[in-house]
Amino acid sequence: MDNFDSTKNSLVSVHNLTFSRGEKKIFDDISLEFERGKITAIMGPSGTGKTTLLKLIGGQLFPEHGNVMVNGRNVHHLKRDELYTLRKRMGMLFQSGALLTDMTVYNNVAFPLREHTKLPESMIRSLVLMKLEAVGLRGARDLMPNELSGGMARRVALARAIALDPMMILYDEPFTGQDPISMGALVLLIKSLNSTLGLTSIIVSHDVHETSAIADYIYVLADGKIVGQGTPQEIQQSSSEWVQQFMKGAADGPVHFHYPAKEYMDDLLHSEKPLFSRIRLSDERSEKRKRYS
Amino acid sequence: MEFFRYLGASTRAGFTKLGRASYFLIEILSGLGSVIVRPRLLLKQLHSVGVLSFLIIVISGLFVGMVLGLQGFYILSRFGAEETLGVMVAASLVRELGPVVAALLFAGRAGSALTAEIGLMKATEQLSGMEMMAIDPIKRIISPRFLAGFLSMPLLAALFSAVGIIGGQLVGSGLLGVDDGAYWSQMQATLDFKHDIINGVVKSVVFGFVTSWIALFEGYDAIPTAEGVSRATTRTVVNSAFSILGLDFILTALMFGEH
Numbered sequence: 001m002d003n004f005d006s007t008k009n010s011l012v013s014v015h016n017l018t019f020s021r022g023e024k025k026i027f028d029d030i031s032l033e034f035e036r037g038k039i040t041a042i043m044g045p046s047g048t049g050k051t052t053l054l055k056l057i058g059g060q061l062f063p064e065h066g067n068v069m070v071n072g073r074n075v076h077h078l079k080r081d082e083l084y085t086l087r088k089r090m091g092m093l094f095q096s097g098a099l100l101t102d103m104t105v106y107n108n109v110a111f112p113l114r115e116h117t118k119l120p121e122s123m124i125r126s127l128v129l130m131k132l133e134a135v136g137l138r139g140a141r142d143l144m145p146n147e148l149s150g151g152m153a154r155r156v157a158l159a160r161a162i163a164l165d166p167m168m169i170l171y172d173e174p175f176t177g178q179d180p181i182s183m184g185a186l187v188l189l190i191k192s193l194n195s196t197l198g199l200t201s202i203i204v205s206h207d208v209h210e211t212s213a214i215a216d217y218i219y220v221l222a223d224g225k226i227v228g229q230g231t232p233q234e235i236q237q238s239s240s241e242w243v244q245q246f247m248k249g250a251a252d253g254p255v256h257f258h259y260p261a262k263e264y265m266d267d268l269l270h271s272e273k274p275l276f277s278r279i280r281l282s283d284e285r286s287e288k289r290k291r292y293s
Numbered sequence: 294m295e296f297f298r299y300l301g302a303s304t305r306a307g308f309t310k311l312g313r314a315s316y317f318l319i320e321i322l323s324g325l326g327s328v329i330v331r332p333r334l335l336l337k338q339l340h341s342v343g344v345l346s347f348l349i350i351v352i353s354g355l356f357v358g359m360v361l362g363l364q365g366f367y368i369l370s371r372f373g374a375e376e377t378l379g380v381m382v383a384a385s386l387v388r389e390l391g392p393v394v395a396a397l398l399f400a401g402r403a404g405s406a407l408t409a410e411i412g413l414m415k416a417t418e419q420l421s422g423m424e425m426m427a428i429d430p431i432k433r434i435i436s437p438r439f440l441a442g443f444l445s446m447p448l449l450a451a452l453f454s455a456v457g458i459i460g461g462q463l464v465g466s467g468l469l470g471v472d473d474g475a476y477w478s479q480m481q482a483t484l485d486f487k488h489d490i491i492n493g494v495v496k497s498v499v500f501g502f503v504t505s506w507i508a509l510f511e512g513y514d515a516i517p518t519a520e521g522v523s524r525a526t527t528r529t530v531v532n533s534a535f536s537i538l539g540l541d542f543i544l545t546a547l548m549f550g551e552h
Contacts, residue, residue: 058425087427098422101414112426115433160426 011036011168011200012057017066019049019056026052028224029066034168039194039201041211044221045246045255050204051095053221054170057202058092059083071167088116091161091169095176097153099145099160105132106141109160116164131159135189151182155189162193168200169193175207183207187214208247212236220246222255314510321509324429324436334437342403342438343445347452349402350395354453357390358382358460365461366469375471379480382461383454387484387493388549391454393541396500398453399446400533404508407438408529411512412522420513435513439505446501447494454493492548499540504533 012034019027026049034040042050055061057068059075068075070086078086099108109128113119119127132138135155145153154174161169174190175183191214194201205211212218212232220228220235220243228235228243235243245253261267328335365381411434414420420430458480465471484490508529515525 055421060421060424084427084429087425090425092422092425094418094422094425096418098418100419100422101417112428115426115428164426 009036010034011071012202013069014053014057015066015069017056017068018064019052019061020064021049021052025224027063030221030224030226031066032219032226034200034202035217036200037194037198038216039190039203039214041203041205041215041218042221043205043208043211043218043246046206048221049224050206050221051172054092054172054202054204057170058087058090088112088164089167091164091166093154093157093161093169093171093174095173097145097150097157099148099153099157101145103145104141105137105143105145105148105156108145108156109163112160112163127163128159131163132156134162134193135159136185149182151178151186154178154182154186158189158193162197162199165197166199168202171201171203171205173205174203175205175210183210186210190214208249222246310514313514314506317510317513318506320431321436321439321506324432325440327432328437328440334433335440338437338441339445342407342441343449346399346402346445346449349398350449350453351456353394353398354391354456355460357394357453358386358457358462359464361385361390361457362461362464362469366465366471375465375469376475377479377483378461378465378471379458379476379478380483382465383458383480383484384489386454386457386461387489389493389541389545391457392450392493392496392500393537395450395453396446396497396504396537397534399442399449399501400504400508400530400537403442403445404504404529404533405526407442407505407508408512408515408526409522411435411438411509412515412517412525415513415515416517416519416522435509439509442505442508443498443501446504447497450493450497450500492544495548496541496544499544500537503536503540507533507536 010033014030014032016029016031017027018025018029032040032042042053044050052061056063057070057075059068059078062076067077070090073082073086075083075086099105100111103111106128109131110124113124113127117124128141129138132141135158137152137155137159140148140152140156145156148156158169171190174186178186187210190201190203193199203211203215212235215232218228218230218232218235219226222242228238228240230238236247238244238247242254244250245255251257361382362378365378366375369375369378369381411420414430414434420434423430423433462473462476466473466476511525511529511532512522515521
């Protein structure tokens with residue numbers, strides 16, 4: 001594979017990663033590279049473990065095999081305080097926003113600054129207002145998280161993620177459940193933050209359209225494997241049936257519409273044991289009823 | 294056969310959970326140092342865990358004391374020993390009812406709230422969000438709440454006993470005509486500081502420790518869904534009640550067993 005040569009300028013690289021949940025293999029020996037200063041997207045249907053991949057990169061989960069290198073360091077070999085030092089330079093945008101519900105928007109953005117720096121309150125104020133201005137929510141600083149719409153909450157979370165000026169941001173499904181306007185705002189925001197702050201962005205998403213509009217490079221995952229990769233144009237023209245089904249959103253194809261099950265006719269004709277015993281039970285009951293009446 | 298399988302599986306699950314809970318406790322305790330450095334976090338939790346439980350403790354304490362006054366008078370007057378009503382009320386409150394009932398109320402009022410709060414924070418990814426911001430949720434969220442519960446419990450139990458004694462006095466001397474001086478002086482003469490009061494305080498310290506531990510662990514260990522949090526909250530109240538009553542028996546046997 002030509003794109004895995006080590007000369008590439010990648011900030012995050014995943015090598016031969018394997019990870020399982022119970023019996024199910026979420027990732028089966030996959031390798032990915034995330035280039036510095038670029039927006040790289042990981043796409044695939046729901047349930048392919050895209051969020052799990054972000055948690056593996058963030059060091060919240062441990063892989064069975066393989067390793068994850070961030071900025072030249074193996075995330076899973078770091079000591080706890082080293083990992084925390086690294087995480088200060090990683091922002092993560094959760095799908096739900098994960099704002100602290102007992103604090104105002106302002107305090108939420110100020111939270112990492114107050115926890116990690118000893119800056120005076122006046123400096124924190126300027127920084128928080130700058131970050132909120134960048135996401136267009138300076139006027140919403142006194143609202144509580146439950147007063148925000150989903151899109152606004154995600155933008156506040158984004159302001160919080162960039163509060164410590166990280167080197168990279170991990171976006172978990174940033175476009176899911178957004179109305180077209182806030183979706184457009186988020187797409188623009190991610191793009192402009194990436195270029196103005198010189199960030200490296202990793203986006204996990206299944207929104208084909210929005211993601212291909214801003215991504216520099218795309219990986220398509222399915223069944224724990226990479227089924228396609230390349231620039232958005234290359235992906236669009238991919239010969240893989242799989243990738244085509246995903247990009248076009250066809251209901252049936254290599255990914256079946258039906259969840260694995262036995263033959264339909266068999267299933268209808270042969271009732272299962274519990275059903276059978278329930279019928280018997282109700283027979284007994286009606287017999288009893290007859291006897292006592 | 295199925296029964297033995299079930300028995301084995303649930304025993305094993307129980308021990309695994311106990312192991313997780315113990316590990317969690319060690320983490321909480323090692324996080325206490327950072328709470329002492331930041332007293333403001335503790336103050337906020339003392340308010341929500343302790344101060345907000347104030348009302349329920351005072352009202353329940355008053356009624357329990359008044360009932361003790363009524364019932365005690367009924368029995369004692371049959372032996373012509375109404376004057377010892379103060380001793381009876383105070384001893385039962387300080388030794389038993391104060392720590393136990395206050396702890397049960399605390400588990401219902403503050404413990405369930407702690408579990409629901411932590412469980413929801415987990416369900417809404419606030420805890421893992423914090424981890425990704427390089428902030429240890431145990432140090433920032435759990436340890437201050439634990440310390441607050443541990444510190445409030447003895448104070449609430451003492452408050453419960455004090456209000457209860459006043460309630461007994463209101464009924465005894467106000468309603469039933471027990472001599473006021475006798476109520477207080479008999480109490481003062483009979484109750485021993487070390488044997489009665491300190492032992493009561495020790496009990497409430499133990500209950501505070503266990504209840505806060507259970508409440509926080511159940512929240513932290515909850516399945517992050519609506520149903521999971523609701524189950525965890527129920528488990529907090531049930532397990533706390535069991536632990537409080539079971540430990541009370543053990544502690545009573547150890548403290549007062551020889552007499």
